Amino acid sequence: MNSECRVEERKLCNRLEAVFPAISQNEGLARAVAAAFAAQADPTVEELTEIRTALSEAVSNAVIYGYPQGEGQVRLELSLYSDGRFVMVVEDQGVGIPDVERAREPLFTTGDAQERSGMGFTVMESFTDRLDVVSAPGKGTRITMVKQLDQSYEL
Amino acid sequence: MNASCQTTWEGSCLVASLSGEVDHHQAAALREQLDEEISRKSAVKRPIHLIFSFEKVTFMDSSGIGVIMGRYNKIRETGGTVFITGCGDYVDRILEMSGIYTIARREESVAHALYQCGKAGQIYEQ
Numbered sequence: 006m007n008s009e010c011r012v013e014e015r016k017l018c019n020r021l022e023a024v025f026p027a028i029s030q031n032e033g034l035a036r037a038v039a040a041a042f043a044a045q046a047d048p049t050v051e052e053l054t055e056i057r058t059a060l061s062e063a064v065s066n067a068v069i070y071g072y073p074q075g076e077g078q079v080r081l082e083l084s085l086y087s088d089g090r091f092v093m094v095v096e097d098q099g100v101g102i103p104d105v106e107r108a109r110e111p112l113f114t115t116g117d118a119q120e121r122s123g124m125g126f127t128v129m130e131s132f133t134d135r136l137d138v139v140s141a142p143g144k145g146t147r148i149t150m151v152k153q154l155d156q157s158y159e160l
Numbered sequence: 161m162n163a164s165c166q167t168t169w170e171g172s173c174l175v176a177s178l179s180g181e182v183d184h185h186q187a188a189a190l191r192e193q194l195d196e197e198i199s200r201k202s203a204v205k206r207p208i209h210l211i212f213s214f215e216k217v218t219f220m221d222s223s224g225i226g227v228i229m230g231r232y233n234k235i236r237e238t239g240g241t242v243f244i245t246g247c248g249d250y251v252d253r254i255l256e257m258s259g260i261y262t263i264a265r266r267e268e269s270v271a272h273a274l275y276q277c278g279k280a281g282q283i284y285e286q
């Protein structure tokens with residue numbers, strides 16, 4: 006094999022960090038922040054919808070499951086790169102997920118089975134290009150979603 | 161933006177027009193409102209049907225699936241059917257993924273769903 010390995014030039018263009026209490030009122034706020042931040046890369050309407058939906062899933066999970074015993078914080082980090090790569094990180098310092106592989110399966114839920122469908126991770130996966138979940142009991146949960154936007158961002 | 165829900169009864173069919181952003185934060189109020197409407201008529205021992213309209217929904221995540229599923233369980237107890245109408249592409253994609261269409265019927269519009277109920281002799285005054 007003699008394939009040439011080219012290192013793609015990828016520069017960080019902009020980054021935003023926000024920390025907010027894990028309360029449901031902030032789900033809409035987080036979506037609005039992400040949409041406003043992503044808007045600078047001139048995304049398509051479809052891309053914006055996918056970003057808002059995937060982010061909403063991650064933030065609601067942190068709010069619903071992260072802190073069953075009380076209050077906590079959610080950290081949101083948004084990064085935009087010169088090649089149009091958009092990265093969203095949603096992190097909580099809550100209870101964590103004992104079995105990540107199982108939690109990611111469609112229809113798996115530990116929530117109220119009448120009202121939660123267990124489709125959050127599936128939606129995140131299908132609306133972004135990549136989903137990483139780092140979690141351990143008592144250590145919190147860190148969700149990283151990568152979305153490659155169609156047009157590359159120009160500084 | 162808040163989600164809201166307008167409900168009207170067409171005989172034994174409850175038409176629920178959702179609007180705004182359907183997320184986890186808004187879902188609780190929607191559930192409460194719909195359950196109250198359903199329980200108003202579920203004492204009458206005849207099937208109640210529920211027709212959702214998503215025409216004015218501007219955003220929905222997986223919480224919306226839960227809203228439909230939870231109501232489906234109540235409607236099923238009466239022997240009725242749940243219809244889903246007016247979904248945009250994204251709402252439809254999320255609902256499709258969840259397999260909700262195996263328990264709820266997709267119709268083009270509220271009028272189509274009402275027609276289906278009427279055809280089956282399932283609309284009556286109560």
Ligand SMILES: Nc1ncnc2c1ncn2[C@@H]1O[C@H](COP(=O)(O)OP(=O)(O)OP(=O)(O)O)[C@@H](O)[C@H]1O
Binds near residue numbers: 066070116
């Ligand atoms: N931040 C988190 N902290 C702790 N547990 C979590 C977290 N996020 C997800 N989980 C666990 O993973 C499961 C699956 O999450 P997923 O979002 O796929 O479904 P759900 O939230 O249960 O239902 P839905 O999102 O469809 O309403 C949850 O039921 C919960 O047990």
Ligand SMILES: [Mg+2]
Binds near residue numbers: 065126222
């Ligand atoms: Mg979820």
